[in-house]
Amino acid sequence: MNLRIPFHRVNWVNTSFLFVISLVGIVGAPLYLIKYDLNWILWSLFTFYMISTGLSITLGYHRLFSHLSFKAKWPVRLFTLVFGACAFENSVVHWASDHRRHHKHTDHDDDPYDITKGFFWAHIGWILFKLDAEQPIDNVKDLQRDALVRFQDRFYVWIALLVGLIFPAVVGYFVLDGWVGALGGFLVVGAMRVVLVQQSTFFINSLCHCVGDQPYSTRCSARDSWIMALVTYGEGYHNYHHEFQHDYRNGVKPWNFDPTKWTIMILHKLGLVSDLRRVPDNKIVGAEMKEAQRKAEEKLAQLEAQEGSLNEPTVARVHELLDQLKENISELEDIVARQVVASKENLKRWRRETRELINGLGELRLQSA
Ligand SMILES: [Zn+2]
Ligand SMILES: [Zn+2]
Incomplete structure (x- = not known):
């Protein structure tokens, strides 16, 4: 300060x-x-x-x-x-x-x-x-x-x-x-x-x-x-x-x-x-998914730019989860474009898969070469 x-x-x-x-x-x-x-x-x-x-x-x-x-x-x-x-x-x-x-x-x-x-x-x-x-x-x-x-x-x-x-x-x-x-x-x-x-x-x-x-x-x-x-x-x-x-x-x-x-x-x-104002679940889960995508891409880019070998199984898993997340985001965007509300099951699955990605990011780190 x-x-x-x-x-x-x-x-x-x-x-x-x-x-x-x-x-x-x-x-x-x-x-x-x-x-x-x-x-x-x-x-x-x-x-x-x-x-x-x-x-x-x-x-x-x-x-x-x-x-x-x-x-x-x-x-x-x-x-x-x-x-x-x-x-x-x-x-x-x-x-x-x-x-x-x-x-x-x-x-x-x-x-x-x-x-x-x-x-x-x-x-x-x-x-x-x-x-x-x-x-x-x-x-x-x-x-x-x-x-x-x-x-x-x-x-x-x-x-x-x-x-x-x-x-x-x-x-x-x-x-x-x-x-x-x-x-x-x-x-x-x-x-x-x-x-x-x-x-x-x-x-x-x-x-x-x-x-x-x-x-x-x-x-x-x-x-x-x-x-x-x-x-x-x-x-x-x-x-x-x-x-x-x-x-x-x-x-x-x-x-x-x-x-x-x-x-x-x-x-x-x-x-x-x-007149209680609530943000629709679509928007909230959408924000969570986009933020998780941003964090994942940033962390992967950071680690890949550094020296040292990555824990390959974890990296592959994170990439897989990230691909799934991107798919979920476009599924949501499609739903929003059609002006319908995402089902509870969808919202629940998207949230779970976003959490899995965030947890996966926690395990991502460089191993000593
Ligand atoms: Zn305030
Ligand atoms: Zn404040």
Whole structure:
């Protein structure tokens, strides 16, 4: 990383807040828990806030407001706007504006959390330092038409303080030992929870652009990782997300860990959200196959250009799998041209054969001459 820290451009409001809340959440809250602990009501409130705030960012701020990947009735919009504010990640108008620029200019200068400026920058540095003049908020006009969004933008700080920090303290006061309980509610349900949810969001901008695979495309740095999905409410399938950003699913396979997707599905069953946008399987499997072909051809060319003998049976097998893959791709293209949908059996076979090729590539290496 070659980033000189521009101290004259420190955003003091953000920096002071993040410093204080992190100190209180990471040091103050554990010290409190060692001495006092919470009762079950406050632990339940902590769980409720962790889920509500985290999902309000991933389901609300991200998939609903930034990407319009489904439509939501006002109770869902109101809930995610109120609890999204409680994550102290700015109002949705600013968040979505930054995020839409992140997708439009990924890995380039106009990407607010550009990973090519280093891990620290993408994780938190971009919030602490104002490198450029404030960007105009001109890419979220659709959101600003919503009165609830305008309300949240106007009263963001008050909502965040009242619902995010003060309310848990008030509950603590009444359910656990007066002021000691109030301190517990503030430190654990307030500060510690804010820090945990913020770090989870920050990981999406940093680690999800460094850790994992790129099964759909290598056009940008975004990666898929099930481990990251575990700590980001399902947002860890970031390679898929960057390739198909309007899909309401990030973990597109049925077995992927994506609680945000499951919540959207439940809300859909309840009639609270509608118009869920999905990328057709044809397109998804097509992207996987083309990316596998690109990787196979690149690796074969690389190895063939180097000195040393190749493991012949493996090479022959990879060539065979690659030929099969090319056949599958043209079969798919033919189906798409006829404007019909590929059968489940076809999709399943293509996926299996693509996986076999990728596994075969893993075994391809030069043997010592
Ligand atoms: Zn990204
Ligand atoms: Zn996104």
